[in-house]
Amino acid sequence: MAGLVLALDVMDGEKAVEIAEKVACYVDYIKVNYPLVLSSGIGIVEELSTHSPVIADFKIADIPYTSSLVAKIAFERGAKAVICHGFAGSDMLKAVLDVALSYDGEVYVVTELSSPGGEEYLQKFSESIAMLAKSIGCHGLIAPATRPERIKELKKIAGELKIFSPGVGVQGGDIRRAVESGADYIIVGRVIYNSSDPEQEAYRIRKILDELHER
Amino acid sequence: MAGLVLALDVMDGEKAVEIAEKVACYVDYIKVNYPLVLSSGIGIVEELSTHSPVIADFKIADIPYTSSLVAKIAFERGAKAVICHGFAGSDMLKAVLDVALSYDGEVYVVTELSSPGGEEYLQKFSESIAMLAKSIGCHGLIAPATRPERIKELKKIAGELKIFSPGVGVQGGDIRRAVESGADYIIVGRVIYNSSDPEQEAYRIRKILDELHER
Numbered sequence: 001m002a003g004l005v006l007a008l009d010v011m012d013g014e015k016a017v018e019i020a021e022k023v024a025c026y027v028d029y030i031k032v033n034y035p036l037v038l039s040s041g042i043g044i045v046e047e048l049s050t051h052s053p054v055i056a057d058f059k060i061a062d063i064p065y066t067s068s069l070v071a072k073i074a075f076e077r078g079a080k081a082v083i084c085h086g087f088a089g090s091d092m093l094k095a096v097l098d099v100a101l102s103y104d105g106e107v108y109v110v111t112e113l114s115s116p117g118g119e120e121y122l123q124k125f126s127e128s129i130a131m132l133a134k135s136i137g138c139h140g141l142i143a144p145a146t147r148p149e150r151i152k153e154l155k156k157i158a159g160e161l162k163i164f165s166p167g168v169g170v171q172g173g174d175i176r177r178a179v180e181s182g183a184d185y186i187i188v189g190r191v192i193y194n195s196s197d198p199e200q201e202a203y204r205i206r207k208i209l210d211e212l213h214e215r
Numbered sequence: 216m217a218g219l220v221l222a223l224d225v226m227d228g229e230k231a232v233e234i235a236e237k238v239a240c241y242v243d244y245i246k247v248n249y250p251l252v253l254s255s256g257i258g259i260v261e262e263l264s265t266h267s268p269v270i271a272d273f274k275i276a277d278i279p280y281t282s283s284l285v286a287k288i289a290f291e292r293g294a295k296a297v298i299c300h301g302f303a304g305s306d307m308l309k310a311v312l313d314v315a316l317s318y319d320g321e322v323y324v325v326t327e328l329s330s331p332g333g334e335e336y337l338q339k340f341s342e343s344i345a346m347l348a349k350s351i352g353c354h355g356l357i358a359p360a361t362r363p364e365r366i367k368e369l370k371k372i373a374g375e376l377k378i379f380s381p382g383v384g385v386q387g388g389d390i391r392r393a394v395e396s397g398a399d400y401i402i403v404g405r406v407i408y409n410s411s412d413p414e415q416e417a418y419r420i421r422k423i424l425d426e427l428h429e430r
Contacts, residue, residue, distance in 0.1 A: 009281065033277070035284040042253045061276045061300055062248070063330040063386075066224065069250035085276055087302055089332015115278040117304015121340055129336075171278075 001213035002179045003028035004206055005055065005164060007189030008048070013040030019198045020051040026202035029080070031055040031187060045077040053080035059110065061085035064095035071096045075103035083108045083142060086129035087122065093136050108140035109133035111154055114167030118144060126150065130157040140164055140184075145173025148181035155182030175205065179212050216428035217394045218243035219421055220270065220379060222404030223263070228255030234413045235266040241417035244295070246270040246402060260292040268295035274325065276300035279310035286311045290318035298323045298357060301344035302337065308351050323355035324348035326369055329382030333359060341365065345372040355379055355399075360388025363396035370397030390420065394427050 006027045010016050013036070020030055030052045037044060037056075048054050056074035060067045060082060071082050084096050086109045093109065100107045111126035112118040122129075130141055139161060143154045146167035155163060165183035167173035169191035178186050188205055195201040221242045225231050228251070235245055245267045252259060252271075263269050271289035275282045275297060282299070289297050299311050301324045308324065315322045326341035327333040337344075345356055354376060358369045361382035370378060380398035382388035384406035393401050403420055410416040 009284075011284070033281055034273070035281060035288065037253070038257045038285070038288045041256055058249070059274075059276045061274050063328055064332070066248055066250060069224075069226070070253070073250065073253045085300070087336040088328060089330060089335045089337070091330055091332040092328075093332075113278055113303060113307075115304060115306055117279070117306040117308075120304045121302040121344075122304070125336055125339075 002183060002209050003185040004202065004209060005029045005031050005185050005187040006192055006202065007031045007033070007057070007166065007187050008193060009033055009035060009189050010193050011035055011039045013044050013047070016040070016044060017047050019193055020048050022199040023192065023202040024051040026199070026206040027052055028185065029053050029055050031057045033057045042073060042077050045074065045079050049078040054078065055081045055083060055108065057083045059083055059085055060092070060096060061088040062092065064091045067092045068095040068099050071099040075099060075105045079105065081106035081108055081139065083110060085110050086133055087125070090132055090136060093133065093138065097136060097138060106139035108142055108164060109138050110142045112144055112150065114144035114146045114171055114173065123150070127153065127157060130154050134159055134161055142166065143183070145178035145183065145186060146171055148174070148177040151178060151181035151183055175208055176212060179209065217398060217424050218400040219417065219424060220244045220246050220400050220402040221407055221417065222246045222248070222272070222381065222402050223408060224248055224250060224404050225408055226250055226254045228259050228262070231255070231259060232262050234408055235263050237414040238407065238417040239266040241414070241421040242267055243400065244268050244270050246272045248272045257288060257292050260289065260294050264293040269293065270296045270298060270323065272298045274298055274300055275307070275311060276303040277307065279306045282307045283310040283314050286314040290314060290320045294320065296321035296323055296354065298325060300325050301347055302340070305347055305351060308348065308353065312351060312353060321354035323357055323379060324353050325357045327359055327365065329359035329361045329386055329388065338365070342368065342372060345369050349374055349376055357381065358398070360393035360398065360401060361386055363389070363392040366393060366396035366398055390423055391427060394424065
């Protein structure tokens with residue numbers, strides 16, 4: 001059954017923790033990005049980890065030395081996984097994976113961004129990046145729910161790598177199409193955290209995933 | 216005359232401020248990256264800004280919405296410029312530039328990373344990214360001192376965009392070759408901040424840049 005990742009892209013640490021508490025029984029992971037971490041400090045990763053496993057969506061894309069330091073900080077604070085950009089090269093992916101494995105952590109690799117600009121450069125070699133991620137031993141791929149036909153293509157390469165699909169909701173991606181195309185986890189942000197009742201919204205999406213599974 | 220950027224990649228905020236104070240009269244910018252910012256908090260950008268203008272080297276490479284939030288936080292805390300990855304697409308560059316301009320700030324765009332992995336994907340379209348950065352109105356390019364022949368090629372495209380070249384020192388790049396190839400600023404990290412006398416080391420490099428200029 002496909003899982004649910006909450007992209008907790010609020011800027012207020014207290015609000016983030018409050019939402020994380022409410023939705024914990026419906027989400028598999030909480031994904032945090034830099035706006036929240038910069039606003040409230042890296043300690044937020046530890047706090048949120050007490051509710052759900054945290055994916056540090058730092059889109060790491062630097063030289064190996066710097067990238068491994070960033071990954072180390074994330075795992076040291078209790079993150080379960082980090083997200084990297086494969087286009088930065090195999091040396092960087094290997095450096096980050098080495099750090100991850102020393103913490104029993106995971107590495108997920110962006111194939112192409114869900115935004116329109118993701119088609120300009122990234123899409124040209126997203127299959128190559130997926131193959132690289134797989135050959136190095138990474139654990140997952142990020143593939144856009146806004147382009148389900150791309151999820152299908154990347155799924156063929158992924159093998160045992162889990163596919164996480166962002167872009168559902170405000171960005172226009174559809175849960176059913178993403179899951180039917182091969183997404184193992186859908187990533188939902190604004191639809192849940194901007195809802196007047198995040199718990200109810202997370203429950204509603206979890207139910208859709210359950211129903212898709214039962215078909 | 217070529218300028219000097221200190222890549223202040225220490226993890227300890229107090230040490231960072233101490234070094235920044237010492238080298239302030241020899242460096243044009245201080246570049247901060249995530250390891251320092253995550254370890255010591257985003258407030259470090261403000262603190263360092265009192266000594267030299269700060270470049271927030273966040274290698275921004277996300278969807279436009281998230282990227283603009285990251286840029287906003289950096290500028291709000293007094294950064295003079297942010298560094299982005301052009302491969303993420305023109306929509307992201309435009310979104311970050313919009314934020315930068317509203318703070319009278321600047322945007323520098325990575326063409327290819329100075330690490331070996333920079334040749335795997337990034338180098339294939341670094342010229343295209345340079346052209347994109349220029350056409351959108353960004354202010355600078357990051358081009359590797361480890362591959363001075365690439366600086367030369369990118370300089371032909373850059374026009375009025377400033378070229379910043381990292382990879383000098385520990386990564387193997389040579390100051391003279393980088394400057395002679397067209398770098399407007401060289402970025403030096405470990406050679407300065409790991410020195411027993413960072414002030415003396417920054418002075419030594421500044422003198423090399425002065426001498427190159429007088430030739």
